Amino acid sequence: MYSNRKFYENYVSTRDVELLHDYTMRVLKEVGVSFACEEALEVFKKHGANVDGNIVKFDETLLNKALETVPKSLTIYTPDGETKIGERFRPKTVGCYGPPTFLFEDDTYRIAQKDDMVKFLKLMDTSDVTDFVNNSAYDTPDLDKTQDDFYMPQVAMCLKYSKKPTYGNVANSMNVRGKSLKQAAKDIAVLYKEFYDIWDKPVLLTNCCALSPLGYSYEVLDNIIGLVEEGQPVVVITCSMTNLTAPASLMGSVVQNNATILAGIVLTQLINPGTPVLYGSVSTASDMRTVTCATGAPEAQLIQMSALALGRYYQVPVRTGICVTDALKPDYQAGVESFINLMPSYLGKADFILNNAGILSSFAVGSYEKYIMDEEINRVLMRLNKGIDVSDTKGEKILAEIKKAGPLGNFLSGRTPKEYRQEHHLTNLFNRKAGNPQPLYEEIGDIRDRACKIIEERVESYKLPDLTKTQQDILNRFLPEDEKF
Amino acid sequence: MYSNRKFYENYVSTRDVELLHDYTMRVLKEVGVSFACEEALEVFKKHGANVDGNIVKFDETLLNKALETVPKSLTIYTPDGETKIGERFRPKTVGCYGPPTFLFEDDTYRIAQKDDMVKFLKLMDTSDVTDFVNNSAYDTPDLDKTQDDFYMPQVAMCLKYSKKPTYGNVANSMNVRGKSLKQAAKDIAVLYKEFYDIWDKPVLLTNCCALSPLGYSYEVLDNIIGLVEEGQPVVVITCSMTNLTAPASLMGSVVQNNATILAGIVLTQLINPGTPVLYGSVSTASDMRTVTCATGAPEAQLIQMSALALGRYYQVPVRTGICVTDALKPDYQAGVESFINLMPSYLGKADFILNNAGILSSFAVGSYEKYIMDEEINRVLMRLNKGIDVSDTKGEKILAEIKKAGPLGNFLSGRTPKEYRQEHHLTNLFNRKAGNPQPLYEEIGDIRDRACKIIEERVESYKLPDLTKTQQDILNRFLPEDEKF
Numbered sequence: 001m002y003s004n005r006k007f008y009e010n011y012v013s014t015r016d017v018e019l020l021h022d023y024t025m026r027v028l029k030e031v032g033v034s035f036a037c038e039e040a041l042e043v044f045k046k047h048g049a050n051v052d053g054n055i056v057k058f059d060e061t062l063l064n065k066a067l068e069t070v071p072k073s074l075t076i077y078t079p080d081g082e083t084k085i086g087e088r089f090r091p092k093t094v095g096c097y098g099p100p101t102f103l104f105e106d107d108t109y110r111i112a113q114k115d116d117m118v119k120f121l122k123l124m125d126t127s128d129v130t131d132f133v134n135n136s137a138y139d140t141p142d143l144d145k146t147q148d149d150f151y152m153p154q155v156a157m158c159l160k161y162s163k164k165p166t167y168g169n170v171a172n173s174m175n176v177r178g179k180s181l182k183q184a185a186k187d188i189a190v191l192y193k194e195f196y197d198i199w200d201k202p203v204l205l206t207n208c209c210a211l212s213p214l215g216y217s218y219e220v221l222d223n224i225i226g227l228v229e230e231g232q233p234v235v236v237i238t239c240s241m242t243n244l245t246a247p248a249s250l251m252g253s254v255v256q257n258n259a260t261i262l263a264g265i266v267l268t269q270l271i272n273p274g275t276p277v278l279y280g281s282v283s284t285a286s287d288m289r290t291v292t293c294a295t296g297a298p299e300a301q302l303i304q305m306s307a308l309a310l311g312r313y314y315q316v317p318v319r320t321g322i323c324v325t326d327a328l329k330p331d332y333q334a335g336v337e338s339f340i341n342l343m344p345s346y347l348g349k350a351d352f353i354l355n356n357a358g359i360l361s362s363f364a365v366g367s368y369e370k371y372i373m374d375e376e377i378n379r380v381l382m383r384l385n386k387g388i389d390v391s392d393t394k395g396e397k398i399l400a401e402i403k404k405a406g407p408l409g410n411f412l413s414g415r416t417p418k419e420y421r422q423e424h425h426l427t428n429l430f431n432r433k434a435g436n437p438q439p440l441y442e443e444i445g446d447i448r449d450r451a452c453k454i455i456e457e458r459v460e461s462y463k464l465p466d467l468t469k470t471q472q473d474i475l476n477r478f479l480p481e482d483e484k485f
Numbered sequence: 486m487y488s489n490r491k492f493y494e495n496y497v498s499t500r501d502v503e504l505l506h507d508y509t510m511r512v513l514k515e516v517g518v519s520f521a522c523e524e525a526l527e528v529f530k531k532h533g534a535n536v537d538g539n540i541v542k543f544d545e546t547l548l549n550k551a552l553e554t555v556p557k558s559l560t561i562y563t564p565d566g567e568t569k570i571g572e573r574f575r576p577k578t579v580g581c582y583g584p585p586t587f588l589f590e591d592d593t594y595r596i597a598q599k600d601d602m603v604k605f606l607k608l609m610d611t612s613d614v615t616d617f618v619n620n621s622a623y624d625t626p627d628l629d630k631t632q633d634d635f636y637m638p639q640v641a642m643c644l645k646y647s648k649k650p651t652y653g654n655v656a657n658s659m660n661v662r663g664k665s666l667k668q669a670a671k672d673i674a675v676l677y678k679e680f681y682d683i684w685d686k687p688v689l690l691t692n693c694c695a696l697s698p699l700g701y702s703y704e705v706l707d708n709i710i711g712l713v714e715e716g717q718p719v720v721v722i723t724c725s726m727t728n729l730t731a732p733a734s735l736m737g738s739v740v741q742n743n744a745t746i747l748a749g750i751v752l753t754q755l756i757n758p759g760t761p762v763l764y765g766s767v768s769t770a771s772d773m774r775t776v777t778c779a780t781g782a783p784e785a786q787l788i789q790m791s792a793l794a795l796g797r798y799y800q801v802p803v804r805t806g807i808c809v810t811d812a813l814k815p816d817y818q819a820g821v822e823s824f825i826n827l828m829p830s831y832l833g834k835a836d837f838i839l840n841n842a843g844i845l846s847s848f849a850v851g852s853y854e855k856y857i858m859d860e861e862i863n864r865v866l867m868r869l870n871k872g873i874d875v876s877d878t879k880g881e882k883i884l885a886e887i888k889k890a891g892p893l894g895n896f897l898s899g900r901t902p903k904e905y906r907q908e909h910h911l912t913n914l915f916n917r918k919a920g921n922p923q924p925l926y927e928e929i930g931d932i933r934d935r936a937c938k939i940i941e942e943r944v945e946s947y948k949l950p951d952l953t954k955t956q957q958d959i960l961n962r963f964l965p966e967d968e969k970f
Contacts, residue, residue, distance in 0.1 A: 007492070010490040010491060010494075010495070011872045011873060016875040027884065027887055031887055031888055031891065033892060034892035103922070109922040109923045211893060213891075213892060213895070213896070214892035214893065215892045215893040242908075243902070245896065247887060249879060250908055251880065252886060252904075254873070255883055255884075255887070285909055287917040288901045289911065290919070291897075292917055297909065297912075298865045298869045299908065301869060302872065305873075326915065326918075327916055328916060329932075331817060333858075333914075336824050336862055339820070339821050347495070365922055370817075373817050380783045383784070384786060388501070388736060388788075389735065390504050390739075391736075394736050395736065398508065398732050399511055399516075399740075402698065402741055403515065403516050405698055405732075406516065407699035408700040410729060410730060411728050411730065411731065411732055412728065412729055416773045420728045420733035420734075423784065425782065426774065430781065430812065431812055431818060432779055432811050434775070434811070434847055437586060437594040437850055438594045441594075447814075
C-alpha cells in the first residue's frame with residue numbers, strides 16, 4: 001500500500017470540488033467540446049449527446065453512465081510482470097518524454113539523435129524510480145524519414161532496449177503516412193500483443209492530449225479509438241495555460257480542463273465500456289510578460305491539486321506530473337520548481353506520473369544530468385510520504401534509549417541501529433559532507449559533475465535485455481536498419 | 486489572516502500527538518532535564534519539581550500550570566509598528582543567522598567581516614519577505630575583541646542599519662566578560678527599551694537553544710532568566726541530530742525534543758508567568774556515513790511537522806524553519822532542500838521562521854546569492870498557501886469567458902485581466918523565457934549572475950535609517966569605533 005496523504009484536501013475542499021463539478025457540467029451542457037472526427041461524433045450521437053457540427057454537448061446522465069464503467073485501477077501486463085496503477089498503489093512513473101533538444105554533459109544544447117534517445121532508454125531501464133520507458137526524443141533527424149511509418153521503428157526501440165513496460169505517444173500525421181492513424185494505433189497495440197504474446201490484456205499505456213480550450217484533434221481521436229478498440233488504456237490529459245488556452249483564473253482553468261478531460265473519458269467508455277482510462281492534467285500557468293507557459297509556477301501546483309481532487313471525486317485513476325521547470329539548466333530554480341511540481345503527485349497522490357525526471361525549459365529540453373538529479377527528488381518524496389512511525393512499541397524502546405543516554409549523553413554507539421537505517425533516506429547524489437567549504441568543494445565537485453559520473457556508471461552497468469529469437473524477428477520487421485538484430 | 490493549511494496533519498494524527506505527549510511526560514518524570522544554573526534549579530525546586538543535582542523532573546501538573554500562562558500570541562513593538570506572531574498571522578521571518586563563513590559573489594568562501602555582515606543587514610532591511618534583522622555573522626574577526634563586551638556593539642549595529650525589529654542571539658562567555666550573562670542579557674533588553682523609548686512591552690525576540698539531549702547550558706539559562714525578568718520573549722529551541730544527540734528514530738527525536746522544549750518553556754513561566762515564549766525546533770536528521778547533520782533530509786521535514794503538531798497541541802506559538810541545505814553552493818540540491826525545509830513552515834504553518842534565507846552547508850556558510858534565491862521560495866510558498874479561489878461569483882464569470890472563447894478559441898485579449906494579476910505570482914529571478922536555449926541562456930545568464938545583479942540593486946537602493954540625535958547618542962555608546970555617528 002502507498003498512503004494517499006491527500007495533500008490536495010488542504011487546498012480544495014469537498015465544497016470546492018462540488019462547485020467545480022457543477023460549473024463543469026454547465027460547460028459540458030452549454031458550451032460543449034469539439035471532436036474533429038466523424039466516428040467520434042457518431043458515437044456521441046448514438047448515445048444521445050447533442051451534436052452540432054463538431055461540437056458535442058451532454059449532461060450528467062451520460063457522464064454518470066460512462067464513469068460507472070471506468071475501472072478504479074488498471075494493470076499493464078508484460079511477460080515479466082504486472083504494473084498496477086490505482087489509488088492503493090505507489091505512483092507509477094515515466095521519465096523524460098519527448099523534447100527535441102537535449103542539454104548534454106558538455107553543457108551544450110543540441111538536437112537529440114537516435115543514439116541520444118537510446119542513452120536515455122538505458123538510464124530509464126536502470127532507474128529505481130522510473131517504471132515505464134518511452135521515447136525520450138521523438139522523430140530524431142537521423143531516422144529514415146522516407147518510410148511511410150517511421151513511428152513504429154521508434155516504438156520497437158523501446159521493446160529492444162528495456163523489459164519495463166512502455167508508455168506510448170500517439171502516432172501522428174508527421175510520422176505516419178499511407179494509413180489512417182486509427183490503423184497506426186491498432187498496429188502498435190498489435191505489435192505489443194505479439195511481442196509479449198499477451199493478447200487479451202492491457203499491454204501498453206498511451207498519452208492522449210486534448211487541444212485546449214475544449215477540443216480534440218482528429219489525430220488524437222484516431223489514436224484513442226484505435227487503442228480503445230484494441231482494449232488498450234489511454235491517459236486523457238489537458239495541457240492548458242491560464243489566460244492563453246484557458247481562462248485567466250485558476251478556477252477557470254480547472255473547470256475547463258475538467259470538462260475537456262471528462263468528455264474524452266466519456267468517449268472511451270462509449271466506444272468500449274470498461275476500458276481503463278486515466279484522468280490526467282498537466283495544465284499550467286502562464287507568464288503574460290513573455291506570453292509563455294510557466295510550468296514551474298506555484299499556480300501549476302494548485303491546478304494539479306485540483307485535478308487530483310476531481311479525479312478522486314470521479315473515482316478514476318489520476319495522472320499528474322511533472323518534474324518540470326522553466327529553468328534552462330539544472331540549477332537552483334530547477335530544483336525548486338521540479339520539487340514543487342512533483343510534490344502533489346507523490347503526496348497528493350497521483351496514480352501515474354509522466355515526466356518524473358529529466359526535463360528543462362518547460363517541456364523543450366531533455367537532460368541526462370537533470371534526470372539523475374530528479375531521481376533523487378522522487379526518492380525524497382517517497383520517503384516523505386512514508387511519514388513518521390509513532391507507536392507504543394517504538395515509544396517503550398525510545399524511552400529505554402533516552403534513559404540509557406541520559407541528559408547531555410549521546411546516542412552514538414558501535415553499530416548504527418536498525419531504526420536509523422529503516423527511517424533515514426541516504427542520498428548518493430546530494431552532498432552531506434561538512435567541513436572547510438573550499439577544499440571540501442574541490443573534493444566533492446559540482447553536483448552536475450557528480451551526476452555525470454552516475455550517468456557513466458549507469459550506462460556502463462546497462463545490459464541489453466535477452467530476447468527470444470521470435471521477439472528479435474518481430475522487432476526486426478520495424479527497427480531502424482542499424483538497430484536490427 | 487494567514488490560512489493554516491495544517492500540512493502536518495497529513496503526517497501526524499491526533500492519536501500520534503497524544504502518544505508523543507505521553508512518552509514526553511514519561512521522559513520528564515523518569516529521566517528529567519539538566520539545568521546548569523543554580524537560579525533555575527531554585528525556581529524549579531520552589532515550584533515543587535523534583536530536583537536532584539542539575540536534573541529536574543516534573544509531572545503534568547507543573548507543565549499544565551506553566552502552559553496555562555503562555556500567551557497564545559505575542560507582539561514585538563518598535564516605534565514604527567507592531568509585529569504580531571501567532572497562529573492567525575503570516576509567519577514572521579529572520580534571514581541568514583550567524584555563520585562564520587560566507588560564499589561571496591566571486592565564488593570564494595571567506596571568513597565574514599563586519600562589513601559583510603552590514604551588507605547582509607542591507608539585504609534583510611530591503612527584503613519583502615524578511616521581517617526581523619539580525620547579525621548574519623557573529624563575532625567577526627575585525628571587531629575590537631579587547632573590549633569586555635563586544636557583543637553589545639554587534640547588537641547596536643542592527644539598530645543602526647534597520648528599523649525592522651531585531652532577532653537576537655544569546656550573549657555568551659566568548660563575547661562578554663566581566664559581568665554575568667544574565668546582566669548582559671538585561672543590558673541588551675534595556676538598550677532596546679531605551680532606543681525605542683518603549684519600556685513596558687516586548688521589544689526584542691531572542692533565540693535560546695537547548696543542549697541535546699535534555700539539557701540547558703548555564704549560558705543560555707542566564708540569558709533566558711535575564712530576558713524573561715525584563716519581560717522579553719524568548720524562543721526555546723532544540724537542534725538535535727538523530728542517532729547522535731537524539732535517538733535514532735524520528736519518534737525518539739521528537740519525544741526528546743518535546744521534553745527539552747517544554748522544560749525550557751516551564752522555566753520561563755515559573756520565573757515570570759505570562760511572558761511570551763515560542764515553542765521551537767530545528768532538530769534534524771544525521772548522515773551516519775559522514776557523522777554529520779543532514780539538514781536537508783526529508784526526515785528533517787518530518788521532525789518539523791511533528792514539532793508543529795505539538796506546538797499547536799500545547800497552544801504555544803511555534804517556531805520552525807529553515808531555508809537550509811547541506812549543499813555547498815546555491816545549486817539544484819540547495820533549491821530542493823531549502824524548499825523541503827521551508828515548506829512545513831509556510832504550509833504547516835509555523836508562526837516564526839528563523840533562517841528564511843541565505844544559508845548553505847548546513848548552518849556553516851552564508852550566501853548573499855542564496856539569500857536572493859531563497860527569498861523567491863518564500864514568495865512561492867506564500868502564493869501556494871493562498872490556495873485556489875473557488876466560488877459561485879467566480880464560476881459565473883468563468884462560464885461567460887469560456888462561452889465567449891468557445892471550443893478551440895483563445896483567451897488572450899488586449900489587457901491582462903485582473904484575475905490573472907490577482908492569482909499569479911510573477912518571479913523576477915527565475916527564468917520564464919522560452920526559445921532556442923543556447924542564445925536564450927546567453928541572454929539571461931546563470932541564475933547566480935542574475936542574483937548578483939539583484940544584490941547590487943538592493944544594496945544600492947538601501948538607505949540608512951533616519952535616527953534622532955538621542956538614538957544616535959545611545960548607539961554611539963556601543964557601536965564599533967568606525968561605525969559611530
